[in-house]
Amino acid sequence: MSTTPTFGQRLRAATAQHGPLCAGIDPHRALVESWGLTYDLDGLRAFTRACVEAFAGHVAIVKPQSAFFEVFGSPGIAVLEDAIRDLRSSGTLVLLDAKRGDIGSTMAAYAEAYLGESAVSPVDALTASPYLGFESLRPALDTAAANGRGLFVLALTSNPEGASVQHARGTQSSVAGSIVQGAADENATAATAGDLGSTGLVVGATVGSAVQDLGLDLASVNGPLLAPGVGAQGGTAEDLRRVFGDALGNVLPASSREVLAAGPGVTALRDRAGRTNEAMASLLS
Numbered sequence: 001m002s003t004t005p006t007f008g009q010r011l012r013a014a015t016a017q018h019g020p021l022c023a024g025i026d027p028h029r030a031l032v033e034s035w036g037l038t039y040d041l042d043g044l045r046a047f048t049r050a051c052v053e054a055f056a057g058h059v060a061i062v063k064p065q066s067a068f069f070e071v072f073g074s075p076g077i078a079v080l081e082d083a084i085r086d087l088r089s090s091g092t093l094v095l096l097d098a099k100r101g102d103i104g105s106t107m108a109a110y111a112e113a114y115l116g117e118s119a120v121s122p123v124d125a126l127t128a129s130p131y132l133g134f135e136s137l138r139p140a141l142d143t144a145a146a147n148g149r150g151l152f153v154l155a156l157t158s159n160p161e162g163a164s165v166q167h168a169r170g171t172q173s174s175v176a177g178s179i180v181q182g183a184a185d186e187n188a189t190a191a192t193a194g195d196l197g198s199t200g201l202v203v204g205a206t207v208g209s210a211v212q213d214l215g216l217d218l219a220s221v222n223g224p225l226l227a228p229g230v231g232a233q234g235g236t237a238e239d240l241r242r243v244f245g246d247a248l249g250n251v252l253p254a255s256s257r258e259v260l261a262a263g264p265g266v267t268a269l270r271d272r273a274g275r276t277n278e279a280m281a282s283l284l285s
């Protein structure tokens with residue numbers, strides 16, 4: 001039997017030590033320029049370096065948004081890879097936000113790229129879109145599990161357009177409901193062992209009463225619940241309480257712009273992340 005700790009176990013240990021905040025690295029043009037940097041490769045590099053210095057060893061998990069690095073082509077990806085390596089070597093978990101989702105055979109290549117045993121730039125977890133069907137993610141679910149890594153599957157996203165797909169009802173349940181069930185099934189073995197599962201869900205802090213309206217049981221998922229939308233998108237601590245109810249203990253509040261706006265100083269960034277973390281920890285406990 002493998003003795004490699006699971007992603008769920010590693011995440012639980014990390015949040016116990018550092019608090020629940022998932023700090024985003026989203027080098028938007030406006031943010032980069034507001035730090036007095038030029039919006040080019042040098043600016044991207046300086047922005048990312050400051051984030052890594054501020055967050056490494058101080059928060060449980062960091063979520064770089066791949067899109068903002070892809071903008072700069074392969075040199076931008078190299079900046080992302082350096083950040084992933086440096087964060088992970090400091091012991092900070094990395095959730096790469098790339099929202100991958102494709103037919104199974106292509107999904108297998110995405111899984112190999114980010115979660116595989118021989119991945120060039122491995123991450124601890126990856127965001128994934130299940131809208132080609134939850135089972136299309138099977139290669140990523142299995143590769144993640146085999147290598148002690150995790151997957152965060154979009155269930156109820158923070159954008160207003162998400163509802164038109166995710167709230168739709170089939171013969172038995174809503175689309176989001178089937179995603180919740182899929183994640184709960186993946187985490188069943190961990191649940192029996194008393195561990196947090198490694199298949200997480202993404203449920204935005206801005207989804208209002210959707211969880212209740214659709215009758216979703218998020219506590220039954222027994223996995224981490226990434227909650228983007230806090231801060232810049234209008235989500236508040238009170239919203240988290242309303243949205244997640246008895247599943248609050250598994251929530252990772254995700255904040256990018258609100259924390260990043262404290263830059264460019266490394267200490268100021270770290271302090272903002274620390275204060276957000278403390279506020280979230282007292283809410284969730």
Ligand SMILES: O=C(O)c1cc(=O)[nH]c(=O)n1[C@@H]1O[C@H](COP(=O)(O)O)[C@@H](O)[C@H]1O
Pocket residue numbers: 024026065097127156157158159202203204228229230231232233254255256257258
């Ligand atoms: O998967 C995500 O992280 C995500 C899902 C979602 O439903 N909504 C959402 O905003 N996100 C991401 O979370 C980050 C939000 O950034 P801020 O609004 O600046 O905190 C961005 O990187 C988004 O791509």
